[in-house]
Amino acid sequence: MSAENVSLIKGLYDAFGAGDVPGVLGRLSPDIVWNEAENFPYADNNPYRGPDAVAAGVFARCVGEWDGFGVAMADLIDGGNRVVALGRYTGTFHKTGGQMNPQAVHVWTVREGKVVAFQQYIDTLDVARAIGTV
Secondary structure, eight states, X not given: OHHHHHHHHHHHHHHHHTTOHHHHHTTEEXXXXXXXXXXXXXXXXXXXXXXXXXXXXXXXXXXXXXXXXXXXXEEEEEETTEEEEEEEEEEEETTTOOEEOOEEEEEEEEETTEXXXXXXXXXXXXXXXXXXOO
């Protein structure tokens, strides 16, 4: 089962990279609980509950506020019903022109072929510098 979970998450990142938002949201459970990292700009509405909340509160903001927003997770670690992803974000913030390239870790919890929980960990200082809050 855990290899299937890694494949599910890899497919989710592939869909995100291709701009296939329905392909991403379709991998999420209807009752997903999504948490952005503490002090990350989009943590203001944690936890996001359900795919629609994630789409509006996280994805729309990423695309709307950043040029070239990207998530490149280079390593996926099989933890059974949890998959840990290690990588980086990229992007240039519209309002300031500040660029980010922070390290990031994602912890995905999978049940019955759907993502039921997400936790982001990221270098929030790098992001804060890009958006001009520090």
